[in-house]
Amino acid sequence: MVRLGYVIGVAVAGAAAVAGVALVRGRGVSGGARAVSDARAAMVRLGYEPIGEPTASFEGDQELAWALERAKPGPDGVSLARGEGGALRWRVVFPGGGETQVTIDGLVWSLRRPVPTAPGPDLFPSLARARVEAAVAQAVTDPAAWHLVRAQSWREGGHTWERAWFVGGSGPLPSGWRRELELEMVGSTVVSWRRLVHPFGIDLGVVTGRMAELRMLRRPAMLGLAILVVGVLVAGAEAVAYRETVAPLRGIAYGIVVVLAGGFAGDALTAAPLEGVVLAAVIAVMPAWTALPRSRLRFGPAAGVALAGLTLAGRAFILGAGGWVPVTSPVPADMGASRLLAESWVPALVEEPLLRGALPALAAPVVGWWGAALLAAPVGALLHPLPAVPLLSSIALELVLQAGLAIVARYAGVGGAVLARGTCEALVRRASFPVGSEFDRIALLGVAVGVVLLLWPRRRE
Amino acid sequence: MKLLLAGAGAVVLGAAALTVPIPPRGQPAPESPESAAERAESTLPALGVLWGKVRGWERVGGGWTVFWQPAHGMWVVRAWVPDDGGEIRWRIEAAPWLPGARLSERAARALTGFDAGTAQERERLARRDWLLDGSRLLGALPAGGELPVRQFRHRPIVEAVLMGLLLAGAAARHLVPGSPSLLWRHVVVWSSALLVPLLPWLSALAPPSFQPGVRPWVGELAFGTAVTILLGALLFAAHRFPAVAGTPPAAWLPAALAIGVVAGRLEPGEWLLSVAGLTFGMPALAALAVLAGWLAGLAADGLRELLRFMGGARGFVLACLGIGAVVVAGPWLSVAFAVVAAAASDRGRGTWLTTSVMWGWVVGSLWSLAEWEPPLQDALVLLLLAFGVATVTALVSGVGRTPEASVADR
Incomplete structure (x- = not known):
């Protein structure tokens, strides 16, 4: 049985590697x-x-x-x-x-x-x-x-x-x-x-109008995250009071990683430290949330490759169906390889523990795990959509991505979801950066980690 | 007979709370926002653009600021309609990418009729905007001047303390669990559920949701989503941090209500007038009062647990806090007083008391500020409803009720 699982793992690793390279190949800003x-x-x-x-x-x-x-x-x-x-x-x-x-x-x-x-x-x-x-x-x-x-x-x-x-x-x-x-x-x-x-004003207006609308729709999502942070604080106080198992050192280490990555990603001066503190609290409290699925990291990156393919196919579908979604990738503030690394992994490091960890852990006793995942999906979907015509098509596409991440989190835990999201973001954002093997390697980092984890020999249980 | 006497006393208390002479802090509104909008539409000229539908309003100074926006969302028309029938001020905001003209300063002065004053130009993508002595031009479109701005009376320390007490209350209800009250859980659920179908109307209370360049349905969607998230969080809190079951303090409810009415007349919530101007204002007001009362009950539980270690000095500290609430809380007077009063009572009674105070505050605010008929009727209906609830709770709980009977409300 273990041997069959390993064979499946090897097959998944191969498929993920091939798909990852295919998604990266020929993409990027040329010239x-x-x-x-x-x-x-x-x-x-x-x-x-x-x-x-x-x-x-x-x-x-x-x-x-x-x-x-x-x-x-x-x-x-x-x-x-x-x-x-x-x-x-x-x-x-x-x-x-x-x-x-x-x-x-x-x-x-x-x-x-x-x-x-x-x-x-x-x-x-x-x-x-x-x-x-x-x-x-x-x-x-x-x-x-x-x-x-x-x-x-x-x-x-x-x-x-x-x-x-x-x-x-x-x-x-x-x-x-x-x-x-x-x-x-x-x-x-x-x-x-x-x-x-x-x-022409109207042509530009459609785009800037959609961007302003998405900025406005982002506000309720931020409110949702703020409420979630309050919930984490209360849960942390309870965990300390009940002397539950917490992991403060792991939380601090994770918080430091988030602050550093946020700094490289060009986050606002106060945003990265704030995110670091919040995520440190979430990761520290996480061992007390025993209802969360166990992390199975090895399947995360492969799922991320699939989600990246789904995202790009979804954009093509919107264009094919007569809608509009940008083909030109968002232009980053600077073009360093570290920027690609940070921009890809910061959303994964910050949002996944909150949306796939804290929210399900807090809300699952009331609405069940899947109910909590369904609550997290619209919040996540409003955070980063691209402008589109009709506007809801872009949000729907993000919703599909969030639903996919919820499925990943159910079977691969929060760690798996972080790896999946990071891998997916890196592959999708690759097109914003110049062509070159250095950027390709950064974009394929998650895939490489996934392949190694899948091919790593497992002990017989 | 005892009950009848108590009822008569309660009615006298309520009547006294409504009629005792108190100078109101805010300016009373003699007309509804809809009537102000109609007055603006009939008085002002066409302004050169299609106004669109009335999207929202807010009470500013001695008048209503009303917002119109067409469905495409490219501009927002705002008008400040003073209560005293004075000059209606208006302003047009347009999306920055909208085409227009690039007028010279001379042409802009000729168009606005302002020769004196400093001219400020602002280059947009396809037009040049001018500000000339308070008069604005968007391209070649006269766009009105400045409107009065709503002044918020913030009390950052009081707000921070109340927020901290909410967190403390949540932790206290979880760490010191009592028997959860199913009644209060249902009340919060139904109050929240009552607000959800009212969301299309409630968006009128959120002027920042309507911005030039953003279609109004998107603004309404953002507002609706935010409110839904907040209500969801409240429902979650009601489940996770439930109010503790207990016998309602029937004798104290009318007193708390009367105190709330007086607090509302002393420090009325001006924004409640905007709610009263909605098509379904009364159910929204009732739901908001209940939810505010439940939250104040949560904060009161936090304060009670925080003061528990003080032993005998607790009463003195609470009395000082009560006086402090009256002196420094400002617009938060009713909330602060409700929290302190409920912290001084038993856990099972706190939420009853805070809800009564908040309910009374809503009634008192409307009574003090609204001068057109429907909100005054709403206030009276809400007051009668409160007395009805107080009577029912008095009948149900009764004098000499056994401890076992109090389980009934769980």
Whole structure:
């Protein structure tokens, strides 16, 4: 029987590993290396050879990207966000001077080169306008669509500077959107340009409105968690009074891990310590909650892989059914590998012990374990949904994920649920970070832990 | 005969509590929020946008602030309607992404008619907003000025102490268990259940739920979810930390009620007027009074257990706390007094006393602040209901009741 269980474990480990790699493979923000070469080529075209190896960092305008996707559903919108919409860009900074922004699809969005010592002769006032209008061809691929709306010139540092503003209509952008360009010349040399996109209010409004609505719906979930924390405090007092078994050292260690992870994830200054204290209390009291299922860690990561697949399939289903959900992943505040690790595991470390541990433990005597799990699911579902049309589809998808985690917690305990959630979050969030094996390894960390646990030889009982 | 005399005494006590001259702290409201909304709709011009439905209201100063929002949620219209028939002030808030015009300062001044004063511009995605000497422009839309803001009278120390007593009460009821009262458990369950179907109306009491750019049904859903979670927590608490069964202090209930009425007239809860303005105001008021009373009973149990070690000095400390409650509790007067009074009584009677005080506070608040008819009728009905309950409990518990009989209410 044990041997059969082990064989099943090996099969599950293999399947989880294959599925995990498949979910990670080819996902992530691409174009970093290409952005560097495109930036260098653009500088060279302006007569400046940049010096040194540049640094490239990813930046994105979250709302703009989603508004473009919403305005042009399907691959067209995603392509616009990565290209002509300029929502997702690489910033390339050369150590010897010069900085550019290049979209993921390779469009030079903005550029600033050092002012040359010999920028060429100053433009004669009567010819300046024509020369500036002609210079727009160096910045855009469809110069005919752009027209000059305003220009100014001034003397500085012994040269005449020209600055011009162009409007390019909507071009390939959705109807009602507007492209703008600001271009600067010194003497007769173009030294910088910067493109802007002016979205159509309604397209952006749908996205920002949904985001505001989700922020509002998050409040009751936070209230639920706050009430839960009060319950934990009372339970802790009871446990101490009745001299029940508690694990203060384990709680403190867990709290420290939560504080450190929260710090890396960029949580607010007070949030991480507060979460650490609360989670330390929860973990310390947990041995007193004897009705909770025993933790079986080895099945957690495999379940996490399944849940990640379910989440991504659910988004595809919403899109396929005529709804809308963002394809472009949320843009993180910074792009370090530690950020991916922390952002993936903090929700797991913080929310799972509360929703799959404390809440069932406290409410199970009244409504039973499954009743408590059903109470936890809507609270969890309101914490992190993405904006969607219709709004409830995104919440429903989160509800499915929460229900899945409740099932995991029933059979693999709180520890299993933490591993499942962390693994799932890492695989889903992988797409927000640049392509690269370092990020792949971080995303697959949970899967690797699961495989090791499943393959670890078990003692005969 | 004894019972009749007691009943007559109770009625006299109630009448005295309602009629003894007490200067009210808040400003009485002569009209309902609906009537204020109608007055605003008929008095104000069209304002250039569709107002939508009345979504909520709150009592601010000497008037009602009423909120309208269309179903798409892109803007919120607010109007402050003063009681004295003075000028109605209004304000429009619009989602920041809504398109509009980018007016120059000169054009903005010409449109608002304000030449003097400092102009503040604010760039939005597709419009430029202006603030000119208190007059606002959203793009080219005149959007009114500032409205009076509700002043909250916070007593952070009193609030913290009451919260701590709630926690202490929860721990005390669990650590020092008594025989749980099924009656109070049912009362809390039914009061909570009564509030659930009223949620669509209760959302009118939560103005922050209605924000520009957020559709009103989402705001109502968020509010409903929050209230449901709170009620769920209360139900859980009623099950896990039940009130202890005991003989109702029938003789003390009218006195507690009268004290509550006086406390309500001294420190009325202005927000109760907003509840009274609801379509089904009375059941909501009754349920809220019961739930507040039960919570105060929980806090009272905490205070009683905390003071148990004081032995003979307990009575003196409670008397000091009672005086302190009157002096420093401010808007929490009735709650603080109910907690102290119940802590001075037996465990089985505390929740009865606190609920009576809170019920009386609701009646006293309405009596002191409402000047339109339905809430006054509601207050009288609630008072009669309370006397009815007191009479029934007096009849059921009776004088010379055996200890075994008190098991009946479990």
